[in-house]
Amino acid sequence: EIVLTQSPGTLSLSPGERATLSCRASQSVSSSYLAWYQQKRGQAPRLLIYGASNRATGIPDSFSGSGSGTDFTLTISRLEPEDFAVYYCQQYGSSPPTFGGGTRVEIK
Amino acid sequence: EVQLVESGGGLVKPGGSLRLSCAASGFTFSHAWMSWVRQAPGKGLEWVGRIKSKSDGGTTDYAAPVKGRFTISRDDSKNTLYLQMNSLKTEDTAVYYCTTDDWLLGMDVWGQGTTVTVSS
Numbered sequence: 287e288i289v290l291t292q293s294p295g296t297l298s299l300s301p302g303e304r305a306t307l308s309c310r311a312s313q314s315v316s317s318s319y320l321a322w323y324q325q326k327r328g329q330a331p332r333l334l335i336y337g338a339s340n341r342a343t344g345i346p347d348s349f350s351g352s353g354s355g356t357d358f359t360l361t362i363s364r365l366e367p368e369d370f371a372v373y374y375c376q377q378y379g380s381s382p383p384t385f386g387g388g389t390r391v392e393i394k
Numbered sequence: 395e396v397q398l399v400e401s402g403g404g405l406v407k408p409g410g411s412l413r414l415s416c417a418a419s420g421f422t423f424s425h426a427w428m429s430w431v432r433q434a435p436g437k438g439l440e441w442v443g444r445i446k447s448k449s450d451g452g453t454t455d456y457a458a459p460v461k462g463r464f465t466i467s468r469d470d471s472k473n474t475l476y477l478q479m480n481s482l483k484t485e486d487t488a489v490y491y492c493t494t495d496d497w498l499l500g501m502d503v504w505g506q507g508t509t510v511t512v513s514s
Contacts, residue, residue, distance in 0.1 A: 289445070304462075319497075319500070321500035321501070322409065323439075323501075325439075329506075330491055330504040330505065330506055331491070331501075331504055331506075332448055332504070333499065333500060333501060333502045336498065336499045336500045336502070337498065342499070342502060366473055374438065374439055378495075378497075378500045378501070378502060379453055381501075382455070382457055383440055383441045383444075383456075383495075383501075384431075384441065385439040385440070385441070386438075387438050388438045388439075
């Protein structure tokens with residue numbers, strides 16, 4: 287199975303700053319079937335990005351995804367107060383689908 | 395409105411069984427592949443298993459830790475997904491989410507989750 291490693295584990299930033307989250311796969315992710323999810327405390331995850339770089343419905347353009355092969359990045363261009371949460375990457379190009387361990391974005 | 399609503403969670407002793415349900419609305423459930431994903435307390439997300447649509451064969455796949463103990467099924471006439479959990483272990487304690495499982499979008503719709511606690 288494909289192992290996804292997210293870094294850093296925790297990112298401490300201030301509102302208005304730029305956040306860059308990394309997701310590295312143990313082998314190439316088929317057809318860039320890589321998604322990013324946001325999870326706030328006590329809530330279900332929410333799809334942000336699919337296909338490595340496509341924003342899901344209703345997701346603001348402050349969120350962007352990039353990458354291919356084994357290296358992927360989620361960028362939040364300007365952090366809003368509601369963006370402080372945990373972010374997970376997931377590959378769904380091969381079975382079993384797997385998730386990274388998550389990056390917590392916290393207020394500095 | 396597209397919605398998934400899980401139910402059936404609770405407290406069960408090790409070795410026991412539980413059946414979770416997930417009621418779908420707002421989309422054509424019979425066409426959808428569906429998955430269960432769980433999250434142990436304070437931990438990350440773990441895929442449990444999936445079921446394909448009947449038109450795609452209706453087959454199931456499971457994660458290694460639950461294979462042989464958990465069974466996913468669906469009733470398209472009731473727009474409902476099920477997760478039958480047998481021989482439960484303490485390490486199965488988690489919030490269980492049902493999700494849509496789309497080949498292009500990934501897991502684009504999530505329920506609110508139902509909590510399963512396995513403890514003596």
